[in-house]
Amino acid sequence: MERNSTRLDQLFEFYREDPNDAFTLYAIATEYLKIDPSKAMEYYQKLLQDHENYTGTYYHAGKLHESFGEKEKAEQIYKKGMLISQREGNRHAYSELQQAFNRLMDLDYEEDE
Incomplete structure (x- = not known):
């Protein structure tokens, strides 16, 4: 879990820098898929809606x-x-x-x- 949270921290830093980057949103969703599928779905929905x-x-x-x-x-x-x-x-x-x-x-x- 520590590895995922470190990766998520890094991805959220990228997200703060560019909240419209589809790849970053996709990467966040993919990380959440491993630890919190409901949270992953939130990001997939955002991608489906905005990208x-x-x-x-x-x-x-x-x-x-x-x-x-x-x-x-x-x-x-x-x-x-x-x-x-x-x-x-x-x-x-x-x-x-x-x-x-x-x-x-x-x-x-x-x-x-």
Whole structure:
């Protein structure tokens, strides 16, 4: 826990310097994911709201909603993430989101691209 809190302290210092940096918010959410998932969700929500084109958020936010038993919210996040990833030309993020969505929806086929 000490290591996480030291890392969080450093990340919050970066956040104070630039509160609009999506990567810093993402890193804070990721650190909280290990120690306080509810707090992580707060930061993922902020990213989804303020930095909708930051495609890395969608997979982790969707998975976190799944872990909370919120299937419908996870589904919405995966779908929106796929649309944005496609729009941004981020094939890797799109593929990850599509796989997560397929697992969530119990679709066990592989889609050809």
